Amino acid sequence: MTRNMTSPTLAQRQTAMNWPGKLGLAILLLWLITALVGPSLMQQDGTDMGEAAVFAASSAEHWLGTDYLGRDMLARIIQGARYTVGIALLATLLASGIGTTLALLAAASKPWIDASLSRGIDTLTSVPSKMLALILVAAFGSSLPMLIMTAAVIYIPGAFRIARSLAVNINAMDYVTVARTRGEGRWYIMRHEILPNIINPMLADLGLRFVYVVLLLASLSFLGLGVQPPDADWGSLVRENIGALPSAGAAIVAPALAIASLTIAVNLLIDNLPGRAAREGGVH
Amino acid sequence: MGAQVHVKGLSVVVQTEAGERAIVDDLNFSIAPGEVLALIGESGSGKTTTALAMMGYARHGCRIAAGSVSIGGRDILALPEVQQRGLRGRQITYIAQSAAASFNPSLNLMDQVIEPALIHQLMTPAQARTKAVALFHSLSLPDPETIGSRYPHQVSGGQLQRLMAAMALITDPDLVILDEPTTALDVTTQIEVLRAFRRAVRERGTTAVYVSHDLAVVAQMADHILVLRDGTMRELGATEQIISTPENEYTQRLLAAARPRQRDAGSATDRTDAQLLLEVADLSAGYGPIDRQGQPSSLILQDISFKLYRGQAIGVIGESGSGKTTLARAVAGLIKPCKGQIKFNGRELPASLTERSKDELRRVQIVFQMADTALNPAQTITAILARPLQFYLGLSGKALQQRIKQLLDLVQLPAATAQRLPGGLSGGQKQRANLARALAAEPDLILCDEVTSALDTVVGAAVLDLIAELRRELGLSYLFISHDLQTVRSVCDEIVVMQHGRLLTQVARADYDRGPHHPYYELLARSVPELRRGWLDEQMQSLHGPPSNS
Numbered sequence: 068m069t070r071n072m073t074s075p076t077l078a079q080r081q082t083a084m085n086w087p088g089k090l091g092l093a094i095l096l097l098w099l100i101t102a103l104v105g106p107s108l109m110q111q112d113g114t115d116m117g118e119a120a121v122f123a124a125s126s127a128e129h130w131l132g133t134d135y136l137g138r139d140m141l142a143r144i145i146q147g148a149r150y151t152v153g154i155a156l157l158a159t160l161l162a163s164g165i166g167t168t169l170a171l172l173a174a175a176s177k178p179w180i181d182a183s184l185s186r187g188i189d190t191l192t193s194v195p196s197k198m199l200a201l202i203l204v205a206a207f208g209s210s211l212p213m214l215i216m217t218a219a220v221i222y223i224p225g226a227f228r229i230a231r232s233l234a235v236n237i238n239a240m241d242y243v244t245v246a247r248t249r250g251e252g253r254w255y256i257m258r259h260e261i262l263p264n265i266i267n268p269m270l271a272d273l274g275l276r277f278v279y280v281v282l283l284l285a286s287l288s289f290l291g292l293g294v295q296p297p298d299a300d301w302g303s304l305v306r307e308n309i310g311a312l313p314s315a316g317a318a319i320v321a322p323a324l325a326i327a328s329l330t331i332a333v334n335l336l337i338d339n340l341p342g343r344a345a346r347e348g349g350v351h
Numbered sequence: 352m353g354a355q356v357h358v359k360g361l362s363v364v365v366q367t368e369a370g371e372r373a374i375v376d377d378l379n380f381s382i383a384p385g386e387v388l389a390l391i392g393e394s395g396s397g398k399t400t401t402a403l404a405m406m407g408y409a410r411h412g413c414r415i416a417a418g419s420v421s422i423g424g425r426d427i428l429a430l431p432e433v434q435q436r437g438l439r440g441r442q443i444t445y446i447a448q449s450a451a452a453s454f455n456p457s458l459n460l461m462d463q464v465i466e467p468a469l470i471h472q473l474m475t476p477a478q479a480r481t482k483a484v485a486l487f488h489s490l491s492l493p494d495p496e497t498i499g500s501r502y503p504h505q506v507s508g509g510q511l512q513r514l515m516a517a518m519a520l521i522t523d524p525d526l527v528i529l530d531e532p533t534t535a536l537d538v539t540t541q542i543e544v545l546r547a548f549r550r551a552v553r554e555r556g557t558t559a560v561y562v563s564h565d566l567a568v569v570a571q572m573a574d575h576i577l578v579l580r581d582g583t584m585r586e587l588g589a590t591e592q593i594i595s596t597p598e599n600e601y602t603q604r605l606l607a608a609a610r611p612r613q614r615d616a617g618s619a620t621d622r623t624d625a626q627l628l629l630e631v632a633d634l635s636a637g638y639g640p641i642d643r644q645g646q647p648s649s650l651i652l653q654d655i656s657f658k659l660y661r662g663q664a665i666g667v668i669g670e671s672g673s674g675k676t677t678l679a680r681a682v683a684g685l686i687k688p689c690k691g692q693i694k695f696n697g698r699e700l701p702a703s704l705t706e707r708s709k710d711e712l713r714r715v716q717i718v719f720q721m722a723d724t725a726l727n728p729a730q731t732i733t734a735i736l737a738r739p740l741q742f743y744l745g746l747s748g749k750a751l752q753q754r755i756k757q758l759l760d761l762v763q764l765p766a767a768t769a770q771r772l773p774g775g776l777s778g779g780q781k782q783r784a785n786l787a788r789a790l791a792a793e794p795d796l797i798l799c800d801e802v803t804s805a806l807d808t809v810v811g812a813a814v815l816d817l818i819a820e821l822r823r824e825l826g827l828s829y830l831f832i833s834h835d836l837q838t839v840r841s842v843c844d845e846i847v848v849m850q851h852g853r854l855l856t857q858v859a860r861a862d863y864d865r866g867p868h869h870p871y872y873e874l875l876a877r878s879v880p881e882l883r884r885g886w887l888d889e890q891m892q893s894l895h896g897p898p899s900n901s
Contacts, residue, residue, distance in 0.1 A: 245719070248683050
């Protein structure tokens with residue numbers, strides 16, 4: 068009931084984020100740098116089978132041991148980072164971005180536009196995602212842009228649904244009505260009145276969606292539709308080294324940890340973005 | 352029969368980032384058995400917190416830090432949680448502000464009314480039902496024998512509030528806490544509910560705490576009044592003494608704000624040469640699909656006609672559902688009328704927003720009731736005020752900053768608020784920012800939709816002063832929509848009375864107190880509680896109007 072009357076000013080809102088947020092940012096940056104420059108710095112080649120034993124434990128030569136063909140695991144993960152981080156991030160950003168934009172359009176437009184967009188996207192939801200991926204890859208072949216597009220198309224409906232339900236609530240607020248009576252255009256209302264008030268939950272959703280995309284990529288790779296051997300994303304690394312599971316070898320633990328650290332880092336960062344507390348209360 | 356209540360040294364603290372802060376500080380009072388004590392104060396004064404603490408309950412994030420609450424000789428706060436729970440709903444009961452939000456929509460009313468008696472195993476379901484029906488009789492509910500089998504959505508707000516009272520009284524409690532029980536009701540409904548409460552409390556000799564911000568209502572209900580502000584007691588005295596000879600400065604301000612007062616806006620009296628600004632003719636509007644005759648499926652407004660001259664303020668009054676907000680929305684272009692026309696400055700206004708020109712839009716601005724939802728929580732006050740200035744007037748740079756500063760001055764907001772988000776402003780400040788945004792467009796006409804009904808009495812009075820002052824200084828015209836006759840009378844030159852979407856009558860300022868008027872206007876005027884004791888009793892004797900369907 069008693070509200071704190073002294074509110075943070077703009078300057079105060081720009082203050083640094085707390086430590087979990089920084090930790091998330093650090094891990095994410097680390098993986099991004101790894102994906103960008105890692106492969107060129109490597110001494111070991113991820114395709115070199117060498118003389119090392121299959122599923123070797125970690126040693127001075129192979130820091131994370133070797134995989135089912137005796138290849139260096141660290142090198143495989145560094146190469147895999149490019150696929151996992153790159154594809155998943157791009158696909159997630161595309162899915163959330165397109166989903167949110169369409170949702171804003173649906174909420175701010177006339178009922179018939181809303182209805183046709185919503186029903187159209189419902190149709191997309193009704194197609195099983197793996198099946199859709201199978202058809203798309205079968206039709207256009209498996210390539211990186213294709214994988215990104217596939218993952219994005221599959222996750223647009225989810226983002227759209229969430230963003231639309233949030234946006235419809237905001238659209239009913241008096242300040243949106245005021246903007247309308249002022250004569251503001253649809254774009255202004257979408258961009259300035261609705262978006263800032265739904266951005267927080269959408270960012271949280273982006274973090275979740277990212278995890279789903281990583282899992283989707285892994286399962287596509289399992290079906291042989293994802294990243295093609297000898298290249299491998301982290302999901303396929305887990306799958307191809309499944310043989311190391313009984314011995315709990317580094318070959319399976321390391322890529323699994325890599326996936327976990329990436330997804331946790333993304334969620335930590337998003338949950339602790341600066342200004343979040345200030346924007347809180349935008350959506351009730 | 353109610354119990355003796357003693358409260359000693361009661362303190363409640365709230366957990367904040369900077370540590371604990373007292374929101375109720377060292378309260379001491381007693382209530383004699385069968386008496387009603389009113390807790391009165393503005394929002395944030397700690398009145399609801401105090402009422403809840405008397406049940407041993409503190410809201411999330413709050414803690415009862417010290418003190419004792421003895422009811423019938425037993426210290427509630429010293430009891431363990433389990434025993435406190437045993438008392439709630441049995442010895443101490445609570446009637447919340449919004450009955451509609453407090454009833455479960457999927458259970459019938461009888462099951463919910465007798466629930467406290469069954470939970471505490473006081474009687475068998477059959478006994479409880481018999482008792483509930485007796486209570487329905489004494490609360491003058493319609494069809495007392497059968498109303499229990501209905502569901503919450505099948506009865507009106509006033510009836511629901513009385514059903515909640517029945518729920519609270521079924522266990523014959525020692526203490527009943529009524530938390531703003533009539534605030535959400537229309538005046539004509541409120542009087543029925545107050546009457547029913549009064550009778551039920553008197554008949555049973557129940558001890559009661561009545562929480563309210565409305566002095567006039569409290570004057571009818573309470574034997575003693577405790578004035579709270581910022582969690583501390585300002586004044587405690589018999590009702591008669593508080594309303595006639597208040598000692599505390601804050602109580603005096605509260606009384607001053609509650610007394611009806613004419614806010615003079617000067618110019619509008621000589622209207623012979625005044626220019627016709629807004630003319631509404633045979634306006635009908637509604638919602639839903641439009642049928643073959645061009646009528647929407649639910650017609651809200653029917654054949655509304657009135658004229659508003661430049662510099663004039665017209666008040667539109669009616670109860671909830673009378674169509675007064677729809678009228679404002681039709682004038683603003685938010686809803687397309689199905690019949691009739693709106694002329695502005697002699698030219699017909701297009702029906703829908705998209706057909707209106709920027710200049711037509713600029714000249715009519717709307718100010719909404721809830722400043723909370725009318726200001727974008729993600730934009731600073733500067734950004735909110737800057738937009739209409741850029742959009743309509745094309746201001747930028749220094750001129751823009753200067754104008755924003757002027758606007759803040761105009762609505763008496765401190766310059767420091769400019770950089771804040773709406774969440775950092777108090778309710779009154781938000782409403783001022785809301786007004787400033789409308790003023791930024793330099794409009795001819797401002798549509799005020801219940802602008803003060805969400806505000807505390809003192810704050811609301813200050814906003815009304817501002818509205819009257821702006822009109823005097825800038826020559827603005829208002830269409831002032833309200834359910835509160837006193838508010839409308841204090842700022843408007845003319846009152847339009849609406850009921851069920853029709854315009855019933857129009858009363859000019861000179862005739863406010865001179866009859867005869869339309870019976871519905873008379874009823875509204877009579878239903879506004881007056882700030883003196885015994886008003887309700889007089890109404891109970893004299894008001895033999897048509898049976899209310901409240």
